[in-house]
Amino acid sequence: MNWTLTIGNKAYSSWSQRPWILLRHFDIPFTERVVPLDRATTSVDIQQHSPTGRVPALQAGDLVIWESIAIAEFIADRFPDKAIWPVDPDARAIARSLAAEMHASFTRLRQHCPTNFRRPQRAIAIPDDVRHDVDRIEAAWSATRQQWGQGGPFLFGAFTAADAMYAPVVNRFWTYDIPVKGETRAYMEAMMALPAWLAWIEGAKAEPWFIDKYEAI
Numbered sequence: 001m002n003w004t005l006t007i008g009n010k011a012y013s014s015w016s017q018r019p020w021i022l023l024r025h026f027d028i029p030f031t032e033r034v035v036p037l038d039r040a041t042t043s044v045d046i047q048q049h050s051p052t053g054r055v056p057a058l059q060a061g062d063l064v065i066w067e068s069i070a071i072a073e074f075i076a077d078r079f080p081d082k083a084i085w086p087v088d089p090d091a092r093a094i095a096r097s098l099a100a101e102m103h104a105s106f107t108r109l110r111q112h113c114p115t116n117f118r119r120p121q122r123a124i125a126i127p128d129d130v131r132h133d134v135d136r137i138e139a140a141w142s143a144t145r146q147q148w149g150q151g152g153p154f155l156f157g158a159f160t161a162a163d164a165m166y167a168p169v170v171n172r173f174w175t176y177d178i179p180v181k182g183e184t185r186a187y188m189e190a191m192m193a194l195p196a197w198l199a200w201i202e203g204a205k206a207e208p209w210f211i212d213k214y215e216a217i
């Protein structure tokens with residue numbers, strides 16, 4: 001197997017973290033190729049590896065798969081024994097709903113609290129429209145954990161692609177010190193204790209690139 005995942009800076013690229021943490025958690029071998037974001041050549045550089053000019057993109061032999069959610073599906077197809085999605089078909093359907101919702105939504109939270117995995121924890125004012133996104137995410141996590149999460153600390157007990165899709169949200173909640181319920185906090189702590197999470201943070205901290213507009217927030 002010869003897979004290469006093209007990603008942006010670990011410090012800032014929320015979309016890149018999703019397939020990276022999924023591959024890493026499930027011990028699937030891959031090579032990473034980092035293209036620093038927000039430079040004059042970024043778009044051209046990414047286009048060499050991704051048809052959309054966006055990261056992440058997974059090259060598997062001659063095949064290139066783009067869009068984080070499609071990459072998760074590809075990984076699940078190629079590794080049917082690894083429970084990338086929950087095994088129970090009903091749980092799997094809900095996991096896909098959650099992942100699709102993440103992929104399509106929460107723009108207010110994303111814009112107000114840009115991803116920065118190196119950001120020291122520091123609260124900022126959270127307007128009502130951002131709080132609306134936070135509330136919906138907390139409600140979704142809570143309902144999922146109540147129905148499906150008995151077997152462990154993740155959304156469906158064990159870590160799945162649904163958790164990977166929400167991993168950057170965990171970082172936002174944490175680094176912007178957004179007030180959340182105790183059960184949300186417990187879920188966040190489980191995510192942030194994952195070896196794959198810690199490896200991502202370590203990588204982010206080792207990067208030499210800094211983007212002023214994200215560091216200023």
Ligand SMILES: N[C@@H](CCC(=O)N[C@@H](CS)C(=O)NCC(=O)O)C(=O)O
Binds near residue numbers: 054068
């Ligand atoms: N919907 C895409 C979003 C990908 C995306 O927006 N990636 C950003 C980085 S996090 C990007 O490639 N930006 C290109 C640029 O900054 O030039 C996915 O799920 O993969």
